[in-house]
Amino acid sequence: MEFTILFLGTAIVMLIAWRGQRPLALGLFGAVLVACVATYLHHATDTLKLSF
Amino acid sequence: MTQTRAITLNALSLYAVAMVLAAAYAAQFILQELPCPLCLLQRILFAALAVGPILNIRFGPRPSHYAMSLLAAVAGAVASTRQVLLHIMPGDAGYGSALLGYHYYTWALLGFITAIVLVAAILLFDRQFEEDKAVLPATGGAFAQTAVWLVIALTAVNVVTTLLECGFGACADNPRIYELLKHAA
Numbered sequence: 001m002e003f004t005i006l007f008l009g010t011a012i013v014m015l016i017a018w019r020g021q022r023p024l025a026l027g028l029f030g031a032v033l034v035a036c037v038a039t040y041l042h043h044a045t046d047t048l049k050l051s052f
Numbered sequence: 053m054t055q056t057r058a059i060t061l062n063a064l065s066l067y068a069v070a071m072v073l074a075a076a077y078a079a080q081f082i083l084q085e086l087p088c089p090l091c092l093l094q095r096i097l098f099a100a101l102a103v104g105p106i107l108n109i110r111f112g113p114r115p116s117h118y119a120m121s122l123l124a125a126v127a128g129a130v131a132s133t134r135q136v137l138l139h140i141m142p143g144d145a146g147y148g149s150a151l152l153g154y155h156y157y158t159w160a161l162l163g164f165i166t167a168i169v170l171v172a173a174i175l176l177f178d179r180q181f182e183e184d185k186a187v188l189p190a191t192g193g194a195f196a197q198t199a200v201w202l203v204i205a206l207t208a209v210n211v212v213t214t215l216l217e218c219g220f221g222a223c224a225d226n227p228r229i230y231e232l233l234k235h236a237a
Contacts, residue, residue, distance in 0.1 A: 003092040003223055004215045010099045011207040017106040018200055029103050029120055033127060036100070040093060040131055 002039050006032065058113045058180035059192050062105035065170070066199035069102045072163060073206040077213075079156060085148045086217055086227040090135045094160045095210060097128035101167055102203045109192040109200060113180040118171050125167040132161035 009032040017025040053061075076095055079085050087095065104121035108114070135157035139146040146155045154162075174180075192200075217223065219231030 001218060001220050001222065003089065003096065003218060004211060006093075006096045007099070007207060007211040007214050010096055010103070011204060011211060013103050014099075014106055014200075014204045014207060017103050018110060018204070022107065022111055025103070025107060026116070026120070029100070033100065033123060036093065036096060036127055040127070040134075043089060043093075044134065 002035075006036060006039065009035065053174075053177035053180050055112060055180050055182070058174065058177065059109050059196060061174060062108040062113070063192060063196035063199040065105050066102055066109075066196075066203050069098055069105075070199065070202045070206055072098050073203070073210065076156070077206075077209075079148070079151075080213070083149055086230070088147060088226065089223045090131060090138075091147075091156065092214060092218075092223065093131050094128055094135075094157065097124050097131060098160070098163070099203070099207045099210070100124035101128070102207075104171075106200050106203070109196045115175065115181065118175050121171050122168060125164045125171065129161060129164035129168065132157045132164060136161055 009028070013025055013028045013032055016028060073095065076087065076091075080087060101121050101124045103124070104117040104119075107117040107120070111117075135147070139155070139157075148156055151159065216230045216232045217227055221231070224231075
């Protein structure tokens with residue numbers, strides 16, 4: 001589910017970058033990137049059988 | 053490099069991101085290989101690479117927009133390096149099929165490193181950051197607009213396919229079926 005939300009967040013950032021305000025796009029991009037890193041670190045600390 | 057030329061290069065970079073996302077779909081649908089969670093994260097970070105060029109096309113090139121792409125590319129390189137290292141032991145067949153001898157995560161690592169190098173290279177050209185609004189179309193022209201909408205559309209389609217694959221819970225480590233379609237099948 002978290003990956004669906006990250007894709008949705010990225011699509012929203014793109015739309016805001018194209019149609020909305022620049023500062024909002026920058027802020028949301030930062031939030032999505034932090035969420036990506038958090039997702040990576042969350043999975044990277046799990047016991048993995050394969051790629052995750 | 054003029055601002056107009058820089059915007060054309062940014063539009064080309066969006067087509068490159070669109071090609072990567074489309075190639076990932078080709079593997080997913082033609083080879084019936086569902087992306088693992090780490091593969092999905094790399095796709096997301098490829099899509100995130102596109103935000104900087106979109107801002108460059110709309111507002112004109114700025115170093116901060118390139119910095120956004122650099123951050124996304126570094127995060128993507130870290131994620132793909134991890135997946136390469138997970139399968140580096142001798143005898144490990146790797147995850148998914150190989151394309152021209154390399155698995156998709158290895159290609160992804162090469163793609164992210166290429167993005168870092170190209171963004172650094174384009175940052176060398178200072179003239180693109182000078183005001184040049186007289187010759188610049190408001191949204192970069194049809195070539196750039198098509199690139200923007202193509203990348204947005206591919207990212208939006210990924211929202212749907214990822215929801216179908218993972219459902220409303222955690223994504224499977226080694227996905228074989230679309231979670232939301234298993235009852236329909």
